[in-house]
Amino acid sequence: MTTPDSPDERARLFVALELPASARDILARWRGAILRDTRALRPVPVEQLHATLCFLGSRPVAEIDDIAAACGVVAGEPVAETRLDAAVWLPARRPRVLAVRLEDASGAVARIQAALASALVAGGWYAPESRPFLPHVTVARVAKDGRVKPSSLEPPPAAEVRGSRVTLYRSRLGSGGARYEPLATVELGSSPEAADPVSVVRRFHAEQARVYAGGPVEALRELLADEVVWHVPGTSPIAGEHRGANAVLAYMDARRRLMDGNFRVEVHGVAMIAGRVVQLAGGRAVRGAEEVTWETVGVFRVAGGRIAECWLIPFDQAAFDRIWS
Secondary structure: OOOOOOOEEEEEEEEEEEEEEEHHHHHHHHHHHHHHHOOOEEOOHHHOOOOEEEEEEEEEEEHHHHHHHHHHHHHHHOOOEEEEEEEEOOOOOOOEEEEEEEEOOOOOOHHHHHHHHHHHOOOOOOOOOOOOOOOOOOOEEEEEOOOOOOOOOOOOOOEEEEEEEEEEEEEEEOOOOEEEEEEEEEEEEOOOOOOOOOHHHHHHHHHHHHHOOOOHHHHHHHHEEEEEEEEEOOOOOOOOEEEEEHHHHHHHHHHHHHHOOOOOOEEEEEEEEOEEEEEEEEEEEEEEEEEEEEEEEEEEEOOOEEEEEEEOOOHHHHHHHHHHH
16 A cells, blocks of 8 residues: 655545446446537546545545555455446536446445445544435536536446445546545455454444434344343343344344434444453434433454444443433
C-alpha cells in the first residue's frame, strides 16, 4: 500500500466494489449511444467504473493504514454475484450523474456495505448517509454548468457481474478530472471464518442494526454458535441467561418489539482484550413520547468464526431495568 509522505496531508477517500473488465466494457459500449445524444454528459473513464460502498471524504493521511485495516472486515464476506440492471438518473429531479443499478437479489452487496460501514463508523472515519444504500455504477457525470432532462433509457444488457474485490481509493482532483489511486484491496471470500473475532462482532453489529430497523431476525443466526449464551443482568423482562441460538434470536426480537421498532445502537469502539472482544456502545429509542438512551459494554467470546458467548454490562443497571420494563 502507498500512502503520502506528510502525515499532515489530507486525502479524499472512498471504498468501492471493483467490477470485472467484462462488465466495464459492456457499460462503456452501452453508454456510447447515450453520450452521442446528450452532450452535457461526460463519461467516467472505463478503468474507473466501480460501485462506491462508502465515501469517507477528506481524512488525514495518518489514518489511512487504520482505515485500510478496518476494510478487512469484509474478507469473510462471499463474492458478490450481481447483474447489471436499469439505468437511473441521480438525483432524480436535477441529475448530476447517469448510473446503472446493480441487481442485488441475494443482498450480498448490501451486506458487504453494511459490514464495511459499521467498521468505519466504529473507527470514527465515516458518517453514514441518511438515504438507503443503492448499489450502482456511475457511468457519466453532468458537465459543470450543464443540465440534462431525465428521460427513460433502455437498460444495458443484463450481464452477470462478479464482484470479488473491495478497494480503498484515494481520489486526486486535477484539471483533467479525478484520478483514483488504489491504496489497499481486500479479496472477498478470502477468510471463510470472517477474518478475526473483532470482524465477527462488527459483522454481527451490522446485521443487528438491520434487524432493529425491521429486517429478519434470522439474518443473525449464521453469526451465532448453536450453543451461544447471552448474559443480560438485571430484573427487566429481557434479563437472564439466554441459551442457544433460538433463545438469543427471541431475545433480540423481544428488544425490537419492546421499542416498537425504533431501537438503534451506535458502536463507539471495539477492541480485542485478553482474548475477548470488548465493545462500547450506546442505545437510543422512543417509548411513548419519551426518548430514552443508555450506555453498555459488551464482552464477546468468539469461537470458530461465531459468537459463542456475550456478557452485557450496563453503565447504570437501575436505569437500564426501568427502560426495558
